[in-house]
Amino acid sequence: MRGKGLITAVIILTFAALMTYAVVSLQVFGEGTGVRPLGEFYLKNSYFGDYSARSPEVVTSILWDYRGIDTLFETAVFFLAIIGSLTVFRLTREQEKEVKKVESAPTELTPIVKDVTKVIVVMILAVSASIALHGHLTPGGGFQGGSALAVAPLLIIAAYSKYTLEGHGMDKTRALILRSIGLLGIALVALVPLLSDGFIMQNQPIFPAEIGGQLIGGSLIYYNFFEFLAVGAGFTAVFLLLSIPEEKFKKILGVKK
């Protein structure tokens, strides 16, 4: 134990010394370097100018404009991962019904946890929507908002049960429909510029940068919204699958004890 502590101490001290050296002599955080040429180019083409997204959040702008095809394929990878897990857990229609049936009263957590969950779920929905819909103005965006959104059903599954979530209308089929709507929306928004002689996924000037005086960043807000739906609902579908009790699967597969 003593030797381990010594090694840790040496590592921490070396790191601290290196960082101090870097800050003091190499001026890593030096001042007056200004905006570099590449940064200037991106700022000019995403915030200023007539053909830009007019989005103050340059990162989102770069994600969906300059490397939009890349982001489209990233979304496709996530889509494939969800499809993969759905295929692993695929069930027939009767088995789906069996899985949804409540056999014994499910164990729920204490009233304290349940009541707090009720409040928190509403707050999470609001916060995640704000992360996604402000994605073109502030840090955040569709994927981050969707991941935050997926925490809400997860909390309901943990504090109440999977059956409560399904009883309130959020079952696997609905989640999959929502996710498909999201993916379809992303694909359609990507294809719209082709109709008016633009390139695929082109942002300006096909999509308006402002509506009614509000900055919406051209196509960014649509991408963010649909990505929000796709990611949130995709995660929800997987959580619902993972929360199926093991006994039910054993019953379905005919595993003998």
Place this chain on the structure above:
Amino acid sequence: MSVLFYIGALLIVIGALCDFFGALGLLRFPNFYVRLHAATVGIIGGAAVPLFGVALLALGADFLPNRYAIAGASFITGVIVLLASPAGSHALAYAAHRAKLVEWEPKVDHLGEVRGSD
């Protein structure tokens, strides 16, 4: 420097102290339940309180752009932490007690006395 600045800075310092004592308790306390208490000190005192401090600090800083947005976001995050953390530690303690994973030797057990210890 306004009053808000000093109150906010004070709350952040309190947060740092709570974080320190929480970490110390997490390392030094003898069993699961007391360590859970130390962790909660670290969350409420070390995360929620400084977040309120940041909100006050942002409100007091006239030079800061978008200071109302920063203050609002910090305040909301603080409220969420303040709500979620006690419920979370309650759920942890409840689960550990129910599953009988943690050996406990209570010095005083009023609930057991009332129920008639069995």
